[in-house]
Amino acid sequence: MATDVMAEPVVQTGVKIKSELMQQRVRAAQLFLLPMLLALAVVAGWPLLRSIYFSFTDASLNNIDGAEWIGFGNYLRVQTLDSGAVRYRGLLVDPAWWNAVWNTLRFAVLSVSLEAVLGMLVALVLNAEFRGRGIVRAAILIPWAIPTIVSAKMWSWMLNDQFGILNDLGMRLGLLSQKVAWTATAETAMTAVLIVDIWKTTPFMALLILAGLQMVPKDIYEAAEIDGVHPVKQFFKITLPLVRPALMVAIIFRLLDALRIFDLIYVLTPNSSATKTMSVLARENLFDFDKFAYGSAMSTLLFLIIALLTILYIWLGKVRFDGGDR
Amino acid sequence: MASIELRNIRKAFGVVEVIKGVDLTVRKGEFMVFVGPSGCGKSTLLRLISGLEDITSGEMLFDGKVVNSLAPSKRGIAMVFQSYALYPHMTVYENMAFGLTLEKGHDKEEIRQRVEKAADMLQIRQYLDRLPKQLSGGQRQRVAIGRAITRDPKVFLFDEPLSNLDAALRVATRIEIAKLHESMDNVTMVYVTHDQVEAMTLADRICVLRDGLVEQVGTPMELYETPNSVFVAGFIGSPKMNFISGDKAKPFNAETVGIRGEHINIVPSGGTWSGTVIHTENLGADSYVYLEMGTEEPVVVRLEGANSYRSGDTVHISPMDGKVHRFDGAGKPIL
Amino acid sequence: MGATFDLWKLIKTVLFYTAVVFIVVVSVFPFYYAILTSFKQGTDIFRISYWPTSFSLENYQAVFSQGSFPRNLLNSVFVASVTVILALFLAVTAAFALSRVRFRGRGFLLMVILAVSMFPQIAVLSGLFELIRALGIYNTPWALIFSYTIFTLPFTVWVLTTFMRDLPIEIEEAAIVDGATPWVIITRVFMPLMWPALVTTGLLAFIGAWNEFLFALTFTSSNDTRTVPVAIALLSGGSQYEVPWGIIMAASVIVTVPLVILVLIFQRKIVSGLTAGGVKG
Structure with missing residues (x-):
C-alpha cells in the first residue's frame, strides 16, 4: 500500500499539491472508464x-409505446365481483408465480449444495498426485465447455423414455424396474434437471475449489x-x-447462476410446471402469453428477490471479494 | 546537470507520515547516497525526487525552480529500479530507446547513436538484440543503467540497484557505477541503499536517514570521523563502532563512549579497560577479537594480520588518542 | 501387521482409482454418446448400443443440407467474435483505470461491475426488447451483439482488472519516467505483456456469447438470423412427435467440438481466468 503510485495524501500539513502526473492519471482513468x-x-x-x-x-407486446401507468395493479389489485365478493388479483397472489419461486429456490439450493459437495470431492481427487491427473482435469472440462442447450439435448436423448440409454442402463443394473419418463413426469422432472445441471457445473465448482486447495501450503499437512x-x-x-473463502465465492457465483436458470429448463422440461422457474415463467408471460406488463412485474420481482438473497448471503457469509485494492 | 533542493518536505500515506520534514541540498554533479535502516523513508524520498510520488507539503526545487507538481518525465531524471523493471517484451535496444522514441524531435539515427554510445559505455553492445530474459542478472542491471544513460538525464536516481545481485556481482557493479559517475561528472546522482559499505565507497556525500528525518549529511569521512549521533556512529563503519557506557565511560566525562575496533590498542598490562576473549575471527589481512567486558554487546578489536588470542584470555585495551567519540545521555556528541 | 497395512493401502488405492475412473466416465460419456448417436443411420438410432456399431455421415449431411444450419453457424461466429472484440476493446482501458489508478469510489465501481455480470438477464428483457426495437435492430445479429455486452463487458473488465493488478508496478513506473502516458503504457507496455490474459478472457467471453440462449431466442425471429443454440433447441422433424435425434446430435457435435478443442488447448489458462478475482485468499 505504501508504495502505491497514486496513494492520496490525507494528512495535510501544508498546501495540498496535486501533481501533473496524478492529474494526468486521474483524467485518463475517467476517460478510460467513460x-x-x-x-x-x-x-x-x-x-x-x-x-x-x-x-x-x-x-402489451404490440402496444409498448402506448403503455399507460396503472400503479401497483400488476402486483396486487382488489376486484369486487358483481356478487359483492372481494377478490385479490395480481402477481403477489398468483399461485403460478409462487410455484415458480418455490421451484427456483428448490432448484438453486439443491443443485448448488450438491455441486459444492461433489465439486469438493472432485477437487480433492484432483489435488492428489497421481498418474493421469492431467487427463482427468481435461475430462472434467468437457461438460463445462459444452453449451447448455447442447447438454440439455444430449441428456434429453439419454433420458428418453423409450430409447434412452439411462433407462436401459438402469434396467440392466437392476436399479429401475421399469422405464421412466424422466422429463415428462412431474415427480422426476426436477431430478432430471438437477442431474444435468450438476453434471454440467460441478467442474466449474471443482476447479474453483481446486485453485483454493492449491494455495494451501503443503507443509501444513506434513505438520499435521x-x-x-x-x-x-x-x-x-x-x-x-x-x-472456505474460495468456496464461498464459488457458491455465490453458482447460486446467482442457478437463480436465473432459463435455458436448461426451457429445453429439457418444457411445459412442466414442476420445474418452471421464475425466468421461464416471466419470459412466457412477456412473449408467449402477451402479458408484457405482467411479465415485467415478474422480472422486477425476480430481480428484487435475487438482489435480496445476494445481500443476505454476502452479509451472513461474510464473503469477501477481492475488492481490487492494491 | 542540476542541483536539487528539498525544503521541509513531508510525505504522508493516509495518516502515516513517512517523511517528516526534510531539508537537504544535493549539489550539481554530486553523488549523494541516502542510507538508513529499512523503513527510514529513504526510498520514499527518492520517489518524491523522481516525481512518482506526490509531495504532501514542502518544496522541491531543481536548479532553483519548484518542480513539486512536474511530471517525472519533465524533470530530466532517469531511474534505475531495484528489480531492473526492464520491459520484458522489448529487446535491449528497444528498452533503451523507448524513452527517446516517446519524446518528440529525435530521429532514428540520433536514437541509434545514443543507444549505441550508452551500450558501449556499459559493454552491452553485443546484447542489443536480446530480450531481457536471455540475460543474466548483472547484464540486466547494466541494461537498466544503460536505459537511464540513453535518456541523457540531468539527475540519475538509483533505488537499491545492487540488492538483487549476488555478492561478487555486487562489488563489480558497484565499481562500474563509481566509474560511471567519474565519466559523467556533470550528472547529479542520488543513490538509495541500506548497505553502508555501498554508501561509503560510492558517495561524495552521504545522507543518513532515520524515521523520516535527516540524521546527518556529510562526506563519508566526515560521518566516519565526526558522527553527530550514536545512531550515525553505529550505522557507519564496519565492524560496527563499540559503545561503552556507564561507569566505564566516566573517566571520559561522557554518558557513552564510542570507539571503533580499528582504534583500539591491546596493551600488555594496565590499559583503560580489560575484558575476556570470547571469540576470534581471522580474515587474513586483519582479524577481530571479541571481548566480553560487561557492555551490552561484546567489544570488537580489529587487528592487522592474524592474531593468536584464545577464548578465555584476559586482554587489556586502550583507545588510540583522539579517536574516542564521547556522547551525552541524548546520544549527541560532546565536543 | 505389515500385511494388513498393505491390504488397507491397496483398498485405498483401488477406491481412489475407482473414483478417478468414475469421474472421467461421467464427464465424458454424454458427449461420447452424442457422437455415437450422430454417426448412426436411420432406425439404428433407436437401438441402444454402448459401443460404435455403424458409421454413417448421413446426419451430418442432413445438418448442412437441410434448413439454415450453416447460416446459423456463421451467425454464431459473427456475433460471438464481434461481441468479444468490442468488449475487450472497452475493457482493456477500463481495467487499467480500475487496477492502476486510485480514485474515490473505485471499490464501489468494481462491485457494480461484478453485480452487472451476475445479473439475472430476464430482469432487463422487456426494457431491452423495447430498446432493440426502437433502434431498429430487432431480428439482426446486432441485436445480439448489443445485448450480449451486458454480460461480456463486465466479465472482461473484471477478469482483466485482476490480471492487470498483478503486473509489476516498477515496470509501469519505469515507463512513467520514460515519459509514457497512460495510453502509451496500456498499448505499448501492458498489452504485449497481457496477451495471454487477453486470449484467455476473450476465449471465456466467446464461449459465453456462443452459448447464450435467452437473448438469442427473444431477439431473433427467423431461421436466417438465429444462432446455433436456438437452432438446435428448435430443430424439429416432419411432425411434432418425430424428434430428429440423429440430426440434433450431429449439430450438437458440430458446435461442441471446436469449443472442446479450444478449451483443452487453453485449459491451464482457462482455469486461471476462471479463478481470477474469485479466489484470492
Missing part, C-alpha cells in the same frame, strides 16, 4: 429501469501428519477453513 460505463448504462441500466417501469403499466491428526479431522480442521 465508454465502458456508458455502454453498461445503455445495455443494463436503462433497460432495467424500463422493465421496472413497464411493471407499473398496462403495456507428524502430529498424527486423522485425515478426516485434517479435512475439517485444516482444508475446509482454508478453502
Whole structure:
C-alpha cells in the first residue's frame, strides 16, 4: 500500500499539491472508464429501469409505446365481483408465480449444495498426485465447455423414455424396474434437471475449489501428519477453513447462476410446471402469453428477490471479494 | 546537470507520515547516497525526487525552480529500479530507446547513436538484440543503467540497484557505477541503499536517514570521523563502532563512549579497560577479537594480520588518542 | 501387521482409482454418446448400443443440407467474435483505470461491475426488447451483439482488472519516467505483456456469447438470423412427435467440438481466468 503510485495524501500539513502526473492519471482513468460505463448504462441500466417501469403499466407486446401507468395493479389489485365478493388479483397472489419461486429456490439450493459437495470431492481427487491427473482435469472440462442447450439435448436423448440409454442402463443394473419418463413426469422432472445441471457445473465448482486447495501450503499437512491428526479431522480442521473463502465465492457465483436458470429448463422440461422457474415463467408471460406488463412485474420481482438473497448471503457469509485494492 | 533542493518536505500515506520534514541540498554533479535502516523513508524520498510520488507539503526545487507538481518525465531524471523493471517484451535496444522514441524531435539515427554510445559505455553492445530474459542478472542491471544513460538525464536516481545481485556481482557493479559517475561528472546522482559499505565507497556525500528525518549529511569521512549521533556512529563503519557506557565511560566525562575496533590498542598490562576473549575471527589481512567486558554487546578489536588470542584470555585495551567519540545521555556528541 | 497395512493401502488405492475412473466416465460419456448417436443411420438410432456399431455421415449431411444450419453457424461466429472484440476493446482501458489508478469510489465501481455480470438477464428483457426495437435492430445479429455486452463487458473488465493488478508496478513506473502516458503504457507496455490474459478472457467471453440462449431466442425471429443454440433447441422433424435425434446430435457435435478443442488447448489458462478475482485468499 505504501508504495502505491497514486496513494492520496490525507494528512495535510501544508498546501495540498496535486501533481501533473496524478492529474494526468486521474483524467485518463475517467476517460478510460467513460465508454465502458456508458455502454453498461445503455445495455443494463436503462433497460432495467424500463422493465421496472413497464411493471407499473398496462403495456402489451404490440402496444409498448402506448403503455399507460396503472400503479401497483400488476402486483396486487382488489376486484369486487358483481356478487359483492372481494377478490385479490395480481402477481403477489398468483399461485403460478409462487410455484415458480418455490421451484427456483428448490432448484438453486439443491443443485448448488450438491455441486459444492461433489465439486469438493472432485477437487480433492484432483489435488492428489497421481498418474493421469492431467487427463482427468481435461475430462472434467468437457461438460463445462459444452453449451447448455447442447447438454440439455444430449441428456434429453439419454433420458428418453423409450430409447434412452439411462433407462436401459438402469434396467440392466437392476436399479429401475421399469422405464421412466424422466422429463415428462412431474415427480422426476426436477431430478432430471438437477442431474444435468450438476453434471454440467460441478467442474466449474471443482476447479474453483481446486485453485483454493492449491494455495494451501503443503507443509501444513506434513505438520499435521507428524502430529498424527486423522485425515478426516485434517479435512475439517485444516482444508475446509482454508478453502472456505474460495468456496464461498464459488457458491455465490453458482447460486446467482442457478437463480436465473432459463435455458436448461426451457429445453429439457418444457411445459412442466414442476420445474418452471421464475425466468421461464416471466419470459412466457412477456412473449408467449402477451402479458408484457405482467411479465415485467415478474422480472422486477425476480430481480428484487435475487438482489435480496445476494445481500443476505454476502452479509451472513461474510464473503469477501477481492475488492481490487492494491 | 542540476542541483536539487528539498525544503521541509513531508510525505504522508493516509495518516502515516513517512517523511517528516526534510531539508537537504544535493549539489550539481554530486553523488549523494541516502542510507538508513529499512523503513527510514529513504526510498520514499527518492520517489518524491523522481516525481512518482506526490509531495504532501514542502518544496522541491531543481536548479532553483519548484518542480513539486512536474511530471517525472519533465524533470530530466532517469531511474534505475531495484528489480531492473526492464520491459520484458522489448529487446535491449528497444528498452533503451523507448524513452527517446516517446519524446518528440529525435530521429532514428540520433536514437541509434545514443543507444549505441550508452551500450558501449556499459559493454552491452553485443546484447542489443536480446530480450531481457536471455540475460543474466548483472547484464540486466547494466541494461537498466544503460536505459537511464540513453535518456541523457540531468539527475540519475538509483533505488537499491545492487540488492538483487549476488555478492561478487555486487562489488563489480558497484565499481562500474563509481566509474560511471567519474565519466559523467556533470550528472547529479542520488543513490538509495541500506548497505553502508555501498554508501561509503560510492558517495561524495552521504545522507543518513532515520524515521523520516535527516540524521546527518556529510562526506563519508566526515560521518566516519565526526558522527553527530550514536545512531550515525553505529550505522557507519564496519565492524560496527563499540559503545561503552556507564561507569566505564566516566573517566571520559561522557554518558557513552564510542570507539571503533580499528582504534583500539591491546596493551600488555594496565590499559583503560580489560575484558575476556570470547571469540576470534581471522580474515587474513586483519582479524577481530571479541571481548566480553560487561557492555551490552561484546567489544570488537580489529587487528592487522592474524592474531593468536584464545577464548578465555584476559586482554587489556586502550583507545588510540583522539579517536574516542564521547556522547551525552541524548546520544549527541560532546565536543 | 505389515500385511494388513498393505491390504488397507491397496483398498485405498483401488477406491481412489475407482473414483478417478468414475469421474472421467461421467464427464465424458454424454458427449461420447452424442457422437455415437450422430454417426448412426436411420432406425439404428433407436437401438441402444454402448459401443460404435455403424458409421454413417448421413446426419451430418442432413445438418448442412437441410434448413439454415450453416447460416446459423456463421451467425454464431459473427456475433460471438464481434461481441468479444468490442468488449475487450472497452475493457482493456477500463481495467487499467480500475487496477492502476486510485480514485474515490473505485471499490464501489468494481462491485457494480461484478453485480452487472451476475445479473439475472430476464430482469432487463422487456426494457431491452423495447430498446432493440426502437433502434431498429430487432431480428439482426446486432441485436445480439448489443445485448450480449451486458454480460461480456463486465466479465472482461473484471477478469482483466485482476490480471492487470498483478503486473509489476516498477515496470509501469519505469515507463512513467520514460515519459509514457497512460495510453502509451496500456498499448505499448501492458498489452504485449497481457496477451495471454487477453486470449484467455476473450476465449471465456466467446464461449459465453456462443452459448447464450435467452437473448438469442427473444431477439431473433427467423431461421436466417438465429444462432446455433436456438437452432438446435428448435430443430424439429416432419411432425411434432418425430424428434430428429440423429440430426440434433450431429449439430450438437458440430458446435461442441471446436469449443472442446479450444478449451483443452487453453485449459491451464482457462482455469486461471476462471479463478481470477474469485479466489484470492
